[in-house]
Amino acid sequence: MLAKKKLLFLLFGLASLLILPGCWDNTEIEDLGIAGVMGIDKVTIQGREQYLVMLQVLKLVKAAGAAGDGGGGVGGQASSILYKGIGLTIDDALANIQATTPRRLFLADLGAIIVSEKVATENLEQVVDFLARSRDIRLLRGLLVAKENLESILQAQPQFSLTLGQEIKDTVEITRGFSAKVYYPNIKEFINELMSPSASSVTGILKTASQIELSPQNSGPGGSEKTTIGLDGLAVFSQGKKVGELTITETVGYLLLQEQGQGGVIPVQSFTEDSIDFSFRVTNLRAKKIPLFDPELKGFKVELFVEGDISALNNVIGKLDPELLDLMEEQLAWTIKYLTENTLRKTQDQRADVFGLGNILYAKHPKVWEQVQETWPETYQELSLEVVPEIRIENTGFFLDMIRF
Amino acid sequence: MLESGKINNLELITLSTLYLLGSALIFTPGISDAGQDTWLALLLGITTAIPFLYLYCKLAEKFPHKTIVEYSQELLGPLLGKIMGALYVWFAFILGVWVLRNFTDFIYITTLDQTPHSFIAAAFTFLAAYGVSKGLEVIARSSQFMFPIVAAAFFVIVIPVLREVDYTFLLPILNTEPPKFFLAAFINFSFPFTEMVLFTMIFPYLSEKENIFVPALKGMLIAGGALFIKTLLIVAIFRPQFAASMIYPFYNLSRLISVAGFLERFDPLMVGAFILTGFVKISLCYYAACLGLGQLLGLRDYRPLILPMGALMVAFSLVVYPNMAAERLSLTRVSPFITFPFKVIFPLLLLLVAGFRPKGSKGEKF
Numbered sequence: 001m002l003a004k005k006k007l008l009f010l011l012f013g014l015a016s017l018l019i020l021p022g023c024w025d026n027t028e029i030e031d032l033g034i035a036g037v038m039g040i041d042k043v044t045i046q047g048r049e050q051y052l053v054m055l056q057v058l059k060l061v062k063a064a065g066a067a068g069d070g071g072g073g074v075g076g077q078a079s080s081i082l083y084k085g086i087g088l089t090i091d092d093a094l095a096n097i098q099a100t101t102p103r104r105l106f107l108a109d110l111g112a113i114i115v116s117e118k119v120a121t122e123n124l125e126q127v128v129d130f131l132a133r134s135r136d137i138r139l140l141r142g143l144l145v146a147k148e149n150l151e152s153i154l155q156a157q158p159q160f161s162l163t164l165g166q167e168i169k170d171t172v173e174i175t176r177g178f179s180a181k182v183y184y185p186n187i188k189e190f191i192n193e194l195m196s197p198s199a200s201s202v203t204g205i206l207k208t209a210s211q212i213e214l215s216p217q218n219s220g221p222g223g224s225e226k227t228t229i230g231l232d233g234l235a236v237f238s239q240g241k242k243v244g245e246l247t248i249t250e251t252v253g254y255l256l257l258q259e260q261g262q263g264g265v266i267p268v269q270s271f272t273e274d275s276i277d278f279s280f281r282v283t284n285l286r287a288k289k290i291p292l293f294d295p296e297l298k299g300f301k302v303e304l305f306v307e308g309d310i311s312a313l314n315n316v317i318g319k320l321d322p323e324l325l326d327l328m329e330e331q332l333a334w335t336i337k338y339l340t341e342n343t344l345r346k347t348q349d350q351r352a353d354v355f356g357l358g359n360i361l362y363a364k365h366p367k368v369w370e371q372v373q374e375t376w377p378e379t380y381q382e383l384s385l386e387v388v389p390e391i392r393i394e395n396t397g398f399f400l401d402m403i404r405f
Numbered sequence: 406m407l408e409s410g411k412i413n414n415l416e417l418i419t420l421s422t423l424y425l426l427g428s429a430l431i432f433t434p435g436i437s438d439a440g441q442d443t444w445l446a447l448l449l450g451i452t453t454a455i456p457f458l459y460l461y462c463k464l465a466e467k468f469p470h471k472t473i474v475e476y477s478q479e480l481l482g483p484l485l486g487k488i489m490g491a492l493y494v495w496f497a498f499i500l501g502v503w504v505l506r507n508f509t510d511f512i513y514i515t516t517l518d519q520t521p522h523s524f525i526a527a528a529f530t531f532l533a534a535y536g537v538s539k540g541l542e543v544i545a546r547s548s549q550f551m552f553p554i555v556a557a558a559f560f561v562i563v564i565p566v567l568r569e570v571d572y573t574f575l576l577p578i579l580n581t582e583p584p585k586f587f588l589a590a591f592i593n594f595s596f597p598f599t600e601m602v603l604f605t606m607i608f609p610y611l612s613e614k615e616n617i618f619v620p621a622l623k624g625m626l627i628a629g630g631a632l633f634i635k636t637l638l639i640v641a642i643f644r645p646q647f648a649a650s651m652i653y654p655f656y657n658l659s660r661l662i663s664v665a666g667f668l669e670r671f672d673p674l675m676v677g678a679f680i681l682t683g684f685v686k687i688s689l690c691y692y693a694a695c696l697g698l699g700q701l702l703g704l705r706d707y708r709p710l711i712l713p714m715g716a717l718m719v720a721f722s723l724v725v726y727p728n729m730a731a732e733r734l735s736l737t738r739v740s741p742f743i744t745f746p747f748k749v750i751f752p753l754l755l756l757l758v759a760g761f762r763p764k765g766s767k768g769e770k771f
Contacts, residue, residue: 007543010543
């Protein structure tokens with residue numbers, strides 16, 4: 001009969017092997033410098049390019065009127081400090097920051113990593129390699145590009161969330177399905193796309209709110225002058241470098257083609273006298289990208305099925321009858337075709353296959369891909385790309401006809 | 406007989422499953438060669454390994470009360486047999502050393518980055534030594550206890566990451582150059598499936614010696630199934646290009662878990678499950694090395710060998726690879742080839758000799 005004690009001893013020993021060695025260097029949360037967002041830039045010092053890393057570190061302060069020193073009451077208010085460090089590598093710069101702070105830097109809670117335009121254009125691979133190599137930084141975090149001075153963006157204070165990184169994350173994730181105008185992938189998706197045969201990807205561009213094209217400066221209560229930030233458009237990457245940008249309107253086209261635009265609002269302008277201005281909210285979206293051969297690769301056709309509801313009407317005269325809805329569908333189809341083809345053309349000019357058309361060739365027509373892979377950016381630029389939208393307007397909200405007085 | 410414990414068929418299944426999962430779960434062998442076809446290479450690897458598992462079982466059935474160290478002496482004569490036995494002892498030892506190093510590095514990189522390698526290796530070996538000193542029955546029984554824990558951890562990791570899967574990453578199918586594909590299949594054949602050859606050291610201690618092949622195959626298929634799911638997910642989530650540059654792709658997969666934005670950081674669970682599979686594999690190799698050496702030297706008990714063997718394993722594990730790059734190279738380009746004779750040639754040779762022996766002298770009388 002085998003003693004259970006032996007088994008228990010073994011299992012307890014194995015569990016201890018994992019858990020106990022962590023105890024000797026445990027750190028209290030008050031001793032951690034929790035970084036919410038990290039900025040990475042490059043500067044030239046004594047003729048040598050160095051990394052400038054900025055960390056917005058959370059400073060936990062006791063709320064006014066909270067328990068005294070012995071009360072253990074940390075919480076309520078939070079503010080942050082911006083630390084800067086310079087070094088040959090990103091980790092060297094971080095170590096230099098660490099040397100100036102009494103708190104142990106903690107990067108596992110980073111909400112986002114923001115790189116300057118210079119880094120995005122010249123040193124993206126080094127940054128991505130550092131992020132993937134790091135034990136603390138999760139691949140689920142976002143990597144974004146700062147359009148203007150990185151420091152002014154990092155000095156912004158979050159309006160709703162505890163950290164700026166969290167606020168950036170929430171702007172995309174919590175609002176997903178309600179606007180579909182901003183987007184950024186996580187580090188894993190970003191690397192995946194850049195390492196794919198198409199070798200192109202996009203990520204969000206951050207600006208201070210005053211610089212954002214379609215959204216005027218948000219002001220806080222009492223007209224507070226705090227700098228706020230927001231996402232505006234997409235940075236386009238190809239072969240590991242930033243090669244261009246997409247505006248917020250082109251971002252809508254991108255998201256539609258990537259089946260990511262559910263919940264998005266598409267404004268439709270009238271183009272004839274009897275057509276109308278309205279907006280359309282996308283509820284369902286499918287984009288099928290089909291290569292066309294003649295017999296060589298000629299281009300791609302995108303069958304775009306868009307389903308959704310009318311969310312606002314501007315100038316309907318008379319009843320909203322099926323005939324008018326047909327006309328609106330036609331108007332919408334034209335708008336979507338214009339939006340998406342415009343985005344496609346822009347990326348063709350940038351020679352960045354951000355839609356993964358090369359990946360489709362590699363996956364489904366490997367023989368064709370073999371012929372074009374060497375010159376894919378140039379081939380992509382020359383492809384004939386056509387979007388064939390199929391639109392279905394389903395609902396019109398609580399009312400059918402427009403309220404008129 | 407140096408070992409008095411007995412293990413049943415169920416214990417054989419759990420033991421072989423966890424043994425095969427061992428370090429194969431943390432690495433994805435062959436992915437840098439076969440890319441998106443790695444899962445097919447794995448299937449080919451396991452399919453070709455099954456006949457060899459049958460061969461190991463056949464040998465064990467011919468000598469139901471002897472380990473490979475013992476029956477190679479009977480088949481090949483004292484001198485050649487002892488050389489063969491010594492080679493298998495070395496194989497068990499070096500396999501244990503490799504796996505110990507794999508796990509030491511894994512724990513160091515993922516969890517205990519401020520703990521010296523030597524301490525992690527010694528702590529692991531100490532526990533394995535305890536298991537080995539208590540005998541095969543304790544190791545087998547503990548594997549039965551650990552099996553559901555490992556299975557639960559596996560599914561806790563796998564299910565939440567399913568939403569990240571993109572099946573187009575698996576395409577095109579069979580587009581890898583044949584030499585690279587077959588190399589990846591060979592790597593999978595060798596690591597881990599034909600490492601089952603070490604079970605020829607424990608087959609004599611099975612309580613039911615009829616038809617060993619069935620439970621052993623079940624163990625291999627369960628482990629193969631888990632490795633298949635793991636490989637498929639790694640390719641379909643990371644793309645082969647990205648996954649190939651990772652040291653521990655499955656661990657990275659566990660770092661992707663985010664349920665509703667707040668249930669994250671499941672990776673310690675993963676490390677815990679890996680420690681269990683690692684323990685089983687290291688203990689078995691350690692046990693086989695001690696038992697084999699005991700039998701080779703004609704000792705009455707293998708236990709006096711446990712401490713020196715453990716000390717050697719720890720010492721060797723610290724120097725066997727100078728760095729991670731050498732470790733990866735060894736896993737895919739060296740060890741599958743140098744261990745090939747132990748898994749294929751020697752067992753075939755032994756079976757051949759056993760087949761040619763006069764009928765009267767075949768096997769044991771039982």
